Structures are given as C-alpha cells and as structure tokens.
Amino acid sequence: MSALELVSKNRCFHGEVRKYTHQSTSTQSKMTFNIFLPDAAVNSTEKVPVLYYLSGLTCNEDNMITKGGALKYLSEHKIALVAPDTSPRGCGVPGEEDDWELGTGAGFYVDATQEPWAKHYRMYTYVHSELQALVGEMFSVDAKRTSVFGHSMGGHGALVLALRNPGHYRSVSAFAPICHPSTSNWGRKQFAAYLGANEEDWRKYDATELVKEYEGEELPVLIDQGGDDPFYKSKQLQPSHFVIATESSRRNVRLENRVQPGYDHSYWFVQSFMESHIEFHAKHLVQ
Numbered sequence: 001m002s003a004l005e006l007v008s009k010n011r012c013f014h015g016e017v018r019k020y021t022h023q024s025t026s027t028q029s030k031m032t033f034n035i036f037l038p039d040a041a042v043n044s045t046e047k048v049p050v051l052y053y054l055s056g057l058t059c060n061e062d063n064m065i066t067k068g069g070a071l072k073y074l075s076e077h078k079i080a081l082v083a084p085d086t087s088p089r090g091c092g093v094p095g096e097e098d099d100w101e102l103g104t105g106a107g108f109y110v111d112a113t114q115e116p117w118a119k120h121y122r123m124y125t126y127v128h129s130e131l132q133a134l135v136g137e138m139f140s141v142d143a144k145r146t147s148v149f150g151h152s153m154g155g156h157g158a159l160v161l162a163l164r165n166p167g168h169y170r171s172v173s174a175f176a177p178i179c180h181p182s183t184s185n186w187g188r189k190q191f192a193a194y195l196g197a198n199e200e201d202w203r204k205y206d207a208t209e210l211v212k213e214y215e216g217e218e219l220p221v222l223i224d225q226g227g228d229d230p231f232y233k234s235k236q237l238q239p240s241h242f243v244i245a246t247e248s249s250r251r252n253v254r255l256e257n258r259v260q261p262g263y264d265h266s267y268w269f270v271q272s273f274m275e276s277h278i279e280f281h282a283k284h285l286v287q
C-alpha cells in the first residue's frame, strides 16, 4: 500500500478538507485526491460512511470541493467525501496534453488497453479498487457504507462503477451524466482511443448497455439533468437512452430521473442540486 503525503489541511464545517498525493500502482504515477472528514472521522471516534465523487472533463480533484457546495451537508450527515483527480498527469504519454477531451483531465474512468494509454490510464481500477482500499485502511470510514456520484464524464464513471459492482455501492447519483457513451461523441472518441475499435469491448463502460443486464441487489439511482445544458442539447449525454433501457429491461434498478429547466452544465447547476443528492445518499448510507 502506497504512503500518503499530506499536501494541505483546512478546517471546514466541523471537519477537515485534506489533500493528499500518493504513488499509485494502478496508474504508475503520482495521484492526488481531496478528502473531507467530519470530526467523528478526524478524531476516529466513529467509522463514518463514505461517498466518492467523480468529476468531469477538464476537472481535477478541486472543482467539486471548491464549487460543489457539498461540505455543509456532508458534515450534517457525518459522511466522508473522496474526490479524486480525473486522470493521471504528466506521465509523458504522447499527445496527453493535446486535446481537452482525451488524456489529461479526461481519463473516462476506464482501464485503457490500447497504446499509448494502457500503462497509465487505468482510472477504473484506480478509483474502484486502489483508492477505496487505501481510504479504508488510512481513514476512519466504514467501507461497507460506500456510495458514488459524479458529474458529466464523472456521472458516467459513477453509473458504470455501481452497475458493474452490485452490492458494493449502496446508491449512485449523477449530475448531467454521459449516459450512452458508445453512441455519443463524448464516449466514442475516448473509447476508440483507450479501448480500441472493437465496440464489444466498450459495453462494460457504457451505463445504458450495462443497465440492460444488471443483476443484483436493488440499486437506487438519481439523475439530474439541466434543461438548458448545451451538451444535453447536442446529444452528448442522452439520459433518455438510460431511462428507456432501465424501464424496458425491468432490472433491479430504482431510477429517479429529473430534468431541471433553465440549468446549464456548470457547477452553478451542480451546486444547486447538491443538497438533494447528499440527502439521497444519506438515506442509504446513514443507518
């Protein structure tokens, strides 16, 4: 298990926000994450539930912590939050800095199989396995009470993690998630680069395909989508595909899907519905 290096620590809402870096075995690079620990976890008087938040394209570990408006509600419910970076950085992979939709800031929460990405771009394993094992070992959290949520590319990541690992996450929610990446430019471009030309290999990272075959415990899902989101209007996100797949396949998935008129894709939208997402997860985590 890699050692954690503390970068910063700030008191906030009866808890602490800490930033750590560590050498990751999955991505073979230095990775950075933020963690919010309510005082019960800071003082190790209690093992608290933990929520993982996955950010979108161009983001790093800071966007959600600084602009998501989550910490007050996490503190009230005594839930820890982990916000990882969205990709490895500075690995020297050819082309990694050339395009904001691919490489740095755009890991897409997949384990790449194609060159030149395969060695470092392993964000699925990093987030689902390595980071969670590390957090479980190093902090006063109850790993049996884990949920996941995210925004845009991170909403896609959250849905994929939950649908592929029945029973592991108690609930999943997403703000403007990329719901059917095999059929939108956000998805096809990255899957072709990271996973190769065989679209069969893409299915395991596509929430709309995964939900058709979901087997396992009941999974509560909440999705919010801004009605004036330009990426929604240009069909990059396609929540209706996920809704139809969920309803027609009649799997054990309990979906609440909401479109919020007038909201766009930004963190102004995300922070507007953050309280409601934390409440949703708290119902499933705090028992």
Ligand SMILES: N[C@@H](CCC(=O)N[C@@H](CS)C(=O)NCC(=O)O)C(=O)O
Residues within 6 Å of the ligand: 055, 056, 057, 058, 059, 063, 067, 100, 151, 152, 153, 265, 266, 267
């Ligand atoms: N850079 C893109 C936009 C990328 C974008 O909207 N990223 C979203 C996630 S998909 C985000 O959260 N950006 C960072 C932020 O708003 O803090 C553009 O110019 O169209």
